[in-house]
Amino acid sequence: MAKKSLLRRAGVLAATLATSLLVSAQAAEPIKIGSFLSVTGPASFLGDPELKTLEMYVEKINEEGGVLGRPLELIHYDDVGNASNARNFAGRLIRSDRVDIIVGGSTTGATMAAVPLVEQARIPFISLAGAVTIVDPVKEWVFKVPQSDRMAAERILWDMRRRGFDKIGLISGTGGFGASGRQQTLAVASEYGIEVVADETYGPSDSDMTAQLTNIRNTDGVDAILNFGFGQGPAIVTKNYAALDINLPFYQSHGVASDAFLDLAGDAAEGLRLPASPILIPSSLPDDDPQREVVQSYAQEYRDHWGTRVSTFGGYAYDGLMLAVQAIEAAGSTDKAAVRDELENILGYVGVTGIFNMAPDDHNGLTPESFRILEVKDGDWMLVE
Amino acid sequence: MTVMIDVKGLDKEFGGVHAIEGLEFSVEQGQIYSVIGPNGAGKTTLFNLITGFYTPTRGEITLNGESVVGMDPNRLAERGMCRTFQQMQICMNMTALENVMLGRHLKIRSNLFTSMFRLPSLLREEKACRERSKELMAFVGCGEYINTEASAMSYGALKRLEIARALAADPKILLLDEPAAGLNGTETAELEELIRKVAEQGVTVMLVEHDMKLVMGISDRLLVINYGRKLAEGTPEEIRNNPDVIAAYLGG
């Protein structure tokens, strides 16, 4: 990492030099980074920090001289969490704006809607969405930043196994994230010797999940409860869970890995566990943690720039952008096939989300271990290890 | 003469209030039969019962010997019954001619398939329908409105248009609810002439009307009702001399 950034600084220096020598460098054609995100609508808590991150770092990179001596230009559309909009905007980015690479797609639905276009147009696409279907089966031009929901399920089940639970109750949202997470959990549970004995769902705008939780509580032999979902739903589940006084270990997914969740759930969240990026605990990362530096600087810069706390989701956009920049630099041009090949070759990139090791059969490049198991203690996240 | 409409023991209650009570009468084919009575006597309710818009609480209505109680208006139309309304029911989203052509709805055999592809059989049928409707518009005296939007027509013309539409169905019995309401003297005279012409063609006409001059001049028989009950029935002459009727109208 240190070497890489040194290289980049050298590049920046060269670029700055070039600028001062050649006035024409001013006319250097920008590298177009296309993006469609759910900045408004039900998934705005994903898209909003993602866009803020992209805007901020594109600006920052340009101040430092851009990439390959060319400035970055961010072209962004808001898909409002609607997949057909996402598809249309992806089409617009590819065919009208003629961008060089796409970093975006806050939700799995939005990402998957754009995939057929991206594949046919043969343009590198780095998705910021979660479901494993995005990269399994591998699609030639599609990469993704976040750990898949399958990894989240695996990580949670691993921790459950470690604590000796073998029967769990599952409650999940019926939105894309929850439904896919539920499927993955059911699929991999047996590998960890865990049985899902209760399986409940709730709608995206439900205001009370007591009935579902009562059902789970009344199921025989439940050792722990897992909630897969995002938005305000999991916070309501958490509150209902506390109100029902269910004294079972409680797990949430990485879908709620943001401070906003703690604000909503309040005391009720006390003691629950979830898998998350280290971004939630920048200051309590051990000194020897390889991600410590990048996580802390991103968290600091984001807070300084926007005046709000970071979330995991903004971190995805950070990694997405940096992966794109790195691949373009390595390719030495914006040639789409070359950039794609370089994306596939990325090894050991230390990001906010984890350490990425891409491969032809792995367009995500993360392992379940990149998730840290956190526990809520005294209203804050705490690393369990 | 055959009996067209036969009403026996007819009752209609609205929330316990008797709108029509124990009404009995019959209308013979080809007659002009009028129903009169003070406001709120139940005349329009009676029409709504006969034409299927209301279902009687009790009693029997037969049309040409067939019981028609509980039958929908469109089923009654298939049996040759047609009517106009006190509060006119004109399709204001159509032209005058289309309103009359609508009246021939039951005469038309075209189906979804012929309509979708506008097959020749449909065009032939439409042409015939249009011709007949134009004739009827001329017959009722609104020939000049053929291409006019219904919403642009005067009240009097619309009244006649509604009759033309009813006639377009080639009805056996025609019920007119206050056709003269809102018309001036000349228009009323024209209307009287029109009703006579219709009756001459063998159509039975039932009439609810307030214009006594019109009613007395035109009707073969009259039914007088008050508070939903029969007060009198008979020829115009008999009604004119009936003390109950005089009392109801003058002193009641």
Place this chain on the structure above:
Amino acid sequence: MFDRFLEWRMNYVLVLAIIVFVIPLLMENPFYFDLATQILIIAATVVGLNLLVGYAGQISLGHAGFYGMGAYFSAVATSAYNWPPLLALIVAAAVVGLVAWVVGRPILKLKGHYLSMATLAVGFIIAIIINNESQLTGGPDGMVVPPFSLFGWELSTFGLYSLLGLEIPGHVAWYLVAGVLLLVAVIIAQNLIDSPLGRALRSIHGSEIAARTVGVDTARYKSMVFVISAVYASIMGSVFAHFTGFITPAIAGFDYSIVLITMVVLGGMASPMGVILGAVVLKLLPQFLAGFQEYETAIFGFILMATMIFMPKGFYPTAMNAIRNKLGKSSGGKA
């Protein structure tokens, strides 16, 4: 000559055809074709919905349910069961028609807001089923749909085709197919409207009481037009699924039903050109508003509200009236 053109009931179809087929000569960018094709598909859908809402005067707040059903039937049948797309499209239309008939009979007895409520409920139930049966439909994340093909000949937006010696890129080919579909949809709809059947439908809107007295079996006609508009939606839903290659349950959802009915009302009820214009505007508006960022929602709502307040009949009839008045004045009040 010109007068006869003005009198001709299909005059606007000719105008529409010219517009549809001239546009490709003016556009280069495949993205615009992509958008235009979607507009044509959705326009054909609302032409069908207009028969129900504009002409027969029956509200449906659940029509996207039928659209989504058609789309998903085609998607599942062609991907999971390898049906030929055309067969899937036809069977989907038949199934959707049947469903519409079964639910339509009891629902259409309801009036006004109760009818809106019932259609909304039907749409919701369809959307919930699509959302939950994820083994078949892929659930909320959506599913991939194979491209349209006929006798082994595949229509893809990225293909290249030759017709009469002309090289036609896939996106233009799709556009032309959708354009022809829209014209067929409009011609059939106009034929229906101009038939006795159409007259009966319009009479239900004008005066249901009058319709019944002249013998129109209003219940039968209402369910017939409900089925016809549902079949329109189903067919165009199938076409849309093959065109975009990926669908999510959102296309069957309440929001989309509202979009459809808004297209009908915004452009001008009971006017095919009006509803097509409604589709064009509502589909293009988000593209234009994309630059307004966070103000997009507010501006969209404002435009919607203001248009309906100041042009309650929709903007096509309002504009036509204005033009007619102007022409009338300039020709010395001849009209």
Place this chain on the structure above:
Amino acid sequence: MFSEFLQYLFTGITIGATYALVALGFTIIYNASHVINFAQGEFLMIGGMGTVAFMGLGIPMFFAIILAVLLACLVGIALQRLAIAPAKNADVVTLIIITIGASIFIRGIAQVVWGKDYHVVPPFSGDEPIRLGGAVLNSQSLWVLGIGAVLVIALILFFTRTLIGRAILGTSMNKLAAQLVGVKTQMVLMLAFGLSALLGSVAGVTVAPITFTAYDIGILLALKGFVAAAMGGLGSGLGAVVGGILLGVVEAMTAGYISSEYKDAVAFSMILLVLFFMPRGLFGGRTVERV
């Protein structure tokens, strides 16, 4: 077994009380103007988000609530004056689209002014749940039920005992007649919208501690409220309350005993069933077709 049932019932009544309050808002406006106001949910949103925003300015909760309710009333009156009144002769569908447009507009503004995050409104009386017969009841649920009951009684008294209330009812029955006896119908309509907004925003702030609040919370609440109002019979206050509670209980029971995935589908099937047999809802007036 019984405690389970009791739990579902409590849950259902809590959710149902929310629906009932939204449905009552529909009812007031429907009664005065025969308009279904699809922007009704936005009043709830303004109630909740307004309270959060005013509290953010350091205003004590009680006054923040009052300010939020006032704000909602202003929006309600503005809605009637600026959007509904100019379109008074429009079709039913056109009015539906206008109110939907208004709802999108209000939501859009709220999103710009108040942001997109979900917020918590503190419960009125602590977080401690109440235990009863093995089941748990959120203390805020009691507030919802209590305030709901008070509002319903206040409304009944308002419509039957006060001159203005009777004027609203009179206007709904016969606009012309009401004008003839000197009722200023425009004034009455404005009042109805204001009142409905008041009801909506009070409901919004009361349920916010349970459901959280955000700029887009109004959409689905409005939808459920409409379902409840239609099921009970449009225009009937009793219908709105019964419809709301019934809807909530059916949802909770379905989630508990049948399938949580299909609980909304069951709720929607139920309204279809009700309408098949009672085309004007459970308590809708049986009017005779006037010919």
